[in-house]
Amino acid sequence: MLLSTAAAAQQSLSPALPDAPSAILLAETSPYVLPVDAGSVSSFPVPDFSSSVLDENLDLNLQQSTDTPQTAPQKKRSSLLGDAVDANGNPIPLEKQQPKRILGFMPNYRTVSAGAATHPLGWKYNFTVATRQAFDYSSFMFLGLTSITAEGLNEHPALGKGVGGFYAYTWRGFLDKTDGTYLSAFFLPSLLHEDTRYHPLGHGHRIVVRALYVISRQGVAQTYGGRQTPNIAGLGGKVLTQVISRNYYPAGSTDFGVLAEKFGYSVMRDVAFSSIREFYPDIAAHYIRKHQEKAARMSARDVNSVTP
DSSP, X not given: OHHHHHHHHHHHHSOOOOSSOOHHHHHHHOSOEEOOOTTSOSOEEOOOOGGGGGGGOSOTTOOOTTOOTTTGGGGGGBOSSSBSBOXXXXXXXXXXXXXXXXXXXXXXXXXXXXXXXXXXXXXXXXXXXXXXXXXXXXXXXXXHXXXXXXXXXXXXXXXXXXXXXXXXXXXXXXXXXXXHHHIIIIIHHHHHXXXXXXXXXXXXXXXXXXXXXXXXXXXXEEXXXXXXXXXXXXXXXXXXXXXXXXXXXXXXXXXXXXXXHHHHHHHHHHHHHHHHHHHHHXXXXXXXHHHHHHHHHHHXXXXXXXXX
16 A cells, blocks of 8 residues: 555656657757658658768778767768868768768779868878778779770780780789879879879869869879979879889880870779769769658658647
8 A cells, every 4th residue: 555655646746758759859859850841840860871981981080889978969070971061160061072982882082072171191191092092892893894804805915815814914904003003192192292182173163164174183283282283293103104014014015105095094094083073972962862852751741640
């Protein structure tokens, strides 16, 4: 009797707890909200996608999933595409955010999000970036593809065909790629204090202007201080790569015409990849927003369906 009386008294003094938190309360306590149709719920929580790119970020001091409630909001500095805020702490639009990997597998370490705080350049940092790019798993995928293509087109008849020919093309292609990466992204930029990273022109400019800008970056780079300068490191790295390749390609594959053709292919590959880096954020932002709008409509419909 005494226990039942005490329990009844405690129940009368305690406020009634709801069976489940309301959609309004969930939206108010979530740091990621998205407006939805008026008349349903005021906001819809969007999950944090930052963990999908943690392992690709060069900053090794990112917060882990065990963050305390006080440090958890700092995760807003990373997003599905890249850096969510600029150097002043202001949000970077989705159209100007660069991912760590394009399409989930193409490394994009040498591209800068518009306005984002960047790591200081130098010998150590440039070497780290060049190494990660040279030995990334996707580089070996492209290497195999280009080797098969070159063998199929019989670009160097002296290298032969079949398994032996594929091996001959592959290890030479690997040396070409690795030499070019270290010369253009590490040694020459560090020596000349050139920033050979790609700085996109970004959303807000006409497509033709952005396309011309992509082409111009083959001949123009930045100094460490941000001043425009001839891209000696980038172009010089390509030239030196062809000069070095004369030591391991057979006779007949080291003529000036052959080397000039390989140099031209290298420039065209850079233009193609820079075009992807320039326009990919616009495409990604478009589909991300469509996904968010669809999720918001589905949430609003679900809430309306259970409302009496």
